[in-house]
Amino acid sequence: MKDTAISVLKILEEASGPVSGERIAEQLGITRSAVWKQIRELRKLGYRISSSRAEGYRLEAATSRLLPYEIQKKLRTQVIGRQIRHFDRTASTSWIGKRLAGETDPEQLHGLVIIAEEQTGGVGRLGRAWVSPAGGIWATIVLKPRIPLDNLFMITMAGAIAIARAIRKEYNISALIKWPNDIFIGDKKVAGLLLELAAEADTVHYALLGIGIDANISLADLPSDLQKTITSLKDEVGHEVDRVALLARILREFELRYRQLEDGEYDSIIREWKTLSLTLEHRVVIKTINKTFEGEAIDIDRHGALIIRKDNGEVERVISGDCFQ
Ligand code: BTN
Known part of the structure; x- marks a missing residue:
């Protein structure tokens, strides 16, 4: 989203009622037609903005897209999600992560979150296809781990804990972790994680933690064999969920657990994972x-x-x- 669009949006967000195009133009030092252009752009991004000749523009509802601006408003982290790249449609956020990590020093990308509204070539574990229609949360976190190689799988554990905790806190639903990397509600899968490592000998160049959550997807959009084993948050909660709030919460929960890993507090992660496990004792x-x-x-x-x-x-x-x- 361009800076001018963000400035227009901020004025509308802060106003308690409608704001005239003239006032916005004056405040930002741009023309009224430039204001109109930005309003059109914001509407294209999914913001609901009403306009009346007499009163001006009013923000009726924010976008439901996972735009960096919206996520960062809610984000309570120091590193994870401080950089975000958003795509309406891409083959796979994991591929984007690999491309970026090949072009830029992974150290600089640490904490970057790549998000897609829709993936056309999503990848799951063991190279399986991951169906990723619009409405889900499809994201890859780029990391430059400072964690011993032996403990790297625990990044997936930290991610699984983060998703399960966030779902519990946001919707009061008892989400559990099925080994190795699935999140279940009841007997159905609602999310999956995929950890990919670029490593050689004893060095990890970077790690990509892929997160796929069936948030607001309609099960009818999925292939029929998946419909029996998968659920969506929308179906569990009974209405569409606020994906922005959920993702911001997941990133915070993840950062807390990731910090524990960096500090060598492996036992805390294992203990918490066990309390959320659907697999142990089964x-x-x-x-x-x-x-x-x-x-x-x-x-x-x-x-x-x-x-x-x-x-x-x-x-x-x-x-x-x-x-x-
Ligand atoms: C699994 O098989 O359960 C793991 C699925 C992980 C899917 C996510 S969606 C975002 C990221 N991009 C991909 O192509 N895959 C991961």
């Missing part, structure tokens, strides 16, 4: 690349691996794979 079927087995999920370790006690008493550690429960 019978699960684990599918890894080379085998499938059953057992009880008894613990999670410092590397984010799930510990399974099989029926024969053997204990197995699972680093990656699918978990069915």
Whole structure:
């Protein structure tokens, strides 16, 4: 959003009633037709602005898009989300993250959040397609981790805790974490996380934490096989949710947990993850690349691996794979 549009918007936001085009023009030192142009731009971005010849312009409702200006108004963080890139439509925010990290020193991108209203080539875990229609929250957080390699998976844990906590705080719904990286409400998935690392030997160049949340999407827009296993916040809450408020809350919750990781407080993260876990103390079927087995999920370790006690008493550690429960 251009600076002049933001200035016009701020005047409308601060006014208790309608403001004439003349007054806005005077205040900003621009012409009345320039004001009109900005109003048109703001309307295109989804702001509802009424106008009357007699009274002028009035802001009736803010946009529901995840615009940086709107998110930053609500953001209570120091680093995460201080830089935001917003796209109406892109293949994948993860690709944008990779491109940017290839062009710019990742150190400078630390905390950048890339957001898309819609993704045409969203990617999920294990290279699966991630359906990302308008109405969801599709975002990638770019990080330059200062965390030992062994503990990097805990970034996903911090992200999962952040999403579950934010959903609980915003809507009083008991969202839980299903290992390794899904957020569930009841027996349905509402969000997923994807951690991608650019690393070699003992150096991590950057990490991308992808977040996909089925916020205001209509299940009817999803392929029929997904409709049985997925829910949306809109369906759970009973009305469209304020995506801006939710994302701002997630970023804050994430920053708090990420700071704990940077400070080496791994046990706090593990403890909190456990209190939100849907998987622990449940019978699960684990599918890894080379085998499938059953057992009880008894613990999670410092590397984010799930510990399974099989029926024969053997204990197995699972680093990656699918978990069915
Ligand atoms: C999963 O498989 O459960 C993880 C899904 C992660 C999807 C998010 S949406 C934003 C980011 N961009 C992508 O293409 N994928 C991640």
